[in-house]
Amino acid sequence: MRLLKDIIYKAGIEEVIGSTQVAIEKICFDSREIEKFSLFIAVSGTQVDGHQFIAKGIAGGAVAIVCEKIPEQINDEVTYIRVQNSSAALGVIAANFYDNPASEIQLVGVTGTNGKTTTATLLHDLYTQLGHKSGLLSTVVNKIGTQEIDSTHTTPDAIQLNALLRYMITEGCEYCFMEVSSHAIHQNRIAGLDFTGGVFTNITHDHLDYHKTFDEYLKAKKTFFDCLGENAFALVNKDDKNGMVMMQNTKAQKNTYALKSMSDYSCKVIESDFSGMLLNIDGSEVWTKLIGKFNAYNLLAIYSTAVLLGQDKLTVLTAISNLVSVDGRFQYVKSQNNIAGIVDYAHTPDAIKNVLKTINDIRTGNEKVITLVGCGGDRDVEKRPIMAQIACEFSDKIILTSDNPRSENPDEIIKDMRQGVDGVHFNKVLAISNREEAIRTACSLANDGDIILVAGKGHEKYQEINGEKLPFDDMEILSQTFELMKKTN
DSSP: OEEHHHHSTTSOEEEEESOSOOEESEEESSGGGOOTTEEEEOOBOSSOBGGGGHHHHHHTTEEEEEESSOOSSOOTTSEEEEESOHHHHHHHHHHHHTTOGGGGSEEEEEESSSSHHHHHHHHHHHHHHTTOOEEEEOSSEEEETTEEEEOSSSSOOHHHHHHHHHHHHHTTOSEEEEEOOHHHHHTTTTTTOOOSEEEEOOOOSOOHHHHSSHHHHHHHHHHHHHTOOTTSEEEEETTSTTTTGGGSSOOSEEEEEESSSOOSEEEEEEEEETTEEEEEETTEEEEESOOSHHHHHHHHHHHHHHHHTTOOHHHHHHHHTTOOOOTTSSEEEEOTTOOEEEEEOOOSHHHHHHHHHHHHHHSOSSSOEEEEEEEOTTSOSTHHHHHHHHHHHHOSEEEEEESOOBTSOHHHHHHHHHTTOOGGGGGGEEEOOSHHHHHHHHHHHOOTTOEEEEESOTTOOEEEETTEEEEOOHHHHHHHHHHHHHHHO
16 A cells, blocks of 8 residues: 555646645556556546546545546546646556566566567576576566466556566565667656666567557667666667667666777677587687577677676676577478478568578578468558568478458458568469468478478467467477478388
């Protein structure tokens, strides 16, 4: 239980009607979760305006309301707090309600289009190896030490986020590594959090269904760094042309990492094959089980972050050599007749290009690369033909298929993708909307030594079709098909 006056501190208050000496037992922005002695924050969301549910909230037991506009009908037994921005106020209030947990833990946020999950997850794995209990907030899973909690969003809502951080501290976590999505930044889910550091991986074409323009998407990412404090560090990928843009207005200590440019932290790929890479990181050689130049960037970001957090360089490099791939990120399986199957979450043009370039860098040239790729429904339409175009450019055979069609017809999504297929590539493109059938077809087309890339879903264990999540695992179906091929040979 907290007094209202204590939890609305720094929330951007413009007007108060009623007493702030009210006891609050719960805070919420969803009217369905209101109980007695609740504070209801009316947030204007992308689909629903919480202001429409103020009366319902009061009827459910809310004793105080935070809103951007005071209702015409005032209940004398309820306190009303008018704020400039209720979503930003929600973040600050949530932090106050849970006694500002971010100030008691080393909180590092990782943002960018690609590499967020891998970087945050492997930082958690690295610190676990180093003997430090840490938390993880990611697309795939949330972790408190080794305890796993299901993840529903890349970045949780502000209330859930602060509750999780408080729980991490209670459980003895010293660090927390979290993905920071552009949606979360724009929706003020991270408002009120005191970050120790922020990491920028890269930025490419993605989420324009939400942000509408690339500039708005870029602006959202930059806002994260603009809000870092002077005692925090900012670490950006200097090889990305927008890396330095992130640091233009930040008060944080500025640091860079790169493979191609002069930077504070550097890395060079010496050798690379399907078993791993030999890297030179800041003058020291280290072997890693991870594959691909994009993972070299991820590992350099991890190394740089750990050093900025005060870890010994040699100790970090030793631990890096033991790290393994994150679930659904360049996961590798081989059939009995030496067909290589790779499952990867690549769902943006840049991500699929990175994976395919990695495959092409490692391959001998005698094998075929068969790529299975789809695009999600109810999402950015513009990237569909681009992804098909890239797949055609770097593959010998393409299968366009379904990838979480949601409310859309998968055949219509595939039609959009076909727009990116040049006439010269027509003969190497198949369209199979059933994803399981598409995977099995890819396997049947492969000969000894060929490489199959199953892109788009990665760690996801479902297919979302017409609002229903049906069990579906790319790696499981690929492995099963390889087993069936073994029995028939």
